[in-house]
């Protein structure tokens with residue numbers, strides 16, 4: 001009995017691991033917040049599958065929570081036993097326990113939320129100490145289209161960005177998440193993280209990256225076509241601009257057919273880490 005008591009008083013290696021490095025001994029738990037059809041979920045699974053085999057059953061222990069307000073996950077992901085599809089409103093507390101996630105990802109979602117900082121505070125709650133949030137967003141104000149009328153394109157992008165950022169605060173009724181947008185979201189990620197700290201959820205900024213992918217296609221369904229369609233639809237509220245823009249899409253399509261078209265938008269990604277709890281004093 002005395003022996004057993006002595007062992008209990010002195011933590012062994014296993015106890016140290018579970019206490020100080022919970023991620024090392026518990027299943028790896030990841031959430032994709034605002035997952036849409038699951039492109040990022042698929043990327044996480046592919047990255048894990050590409051790892052060299054490590055401990056037995058390591059990839060079996062991976063759980064990816066695919067969270068969205070609507071269930072739109074691709075069928076192949078719904079049938080993957082590592083994926084948990086969860087329907088939830090990201091403007092409300094996540095249906096996840098405190099400190100249950102090793103990592104969270106959020107791509108092009110913050111602009112749709114009524115309180116993006118409140119969402120970051122709640123994500124902080126769900127991460128283990130040392131867990132990371134990879135927070136990424138396109139910055140629509142930087143949208144670049146090669147066109148034959150630069151001045152018109154500038155005006156169209158300005159109206160597109162103003163329509164998202166402006167009406168959100170216009171008091172003309174609360175916009176739904178699908179309609180709400182903020183064309184400056186990419187450049188605001190660090191200030192959102194700082195605001196989260198002021199609300200009791202501090203982050204360590206591990207990394208900041210920014211890039212712009214080049215898109216040269218303009219066929220229906222391509223990224224450039226989708227963004228241009230959104231841009232043109234906001235111009236509909238301005239009769240004069242809409243009239244000037246009547247042949248804009250056809251112009252882009254024709255440039256693409258001639259190999260002269262380019263669309264880019266700047267993406268920003270920050271890696272935010274939840275700091276470890278300070279060591280107890282004394």
Ligand SMILES: C[S@@+](CC[C@H](N)C(=O)[O-])C[C@H]1O[C@@H](n2cnc3c(N)ncnc32)[C@H](O)[C@@H]1O
Pocket residue numbers: 033034035036037038039040067068069070088089090091106107108109112113177178
């Ligand atoms: C632009 S899509 C991005 C999807 C995905 N992250 C990607 O990059 O492919 C935004 C996603 O956020 C989701 N979303 C928007 N507002 C939400 C809310 N309040 N609660 C939960 N999901 C929301 C939408 O349903 C949509 O799937």
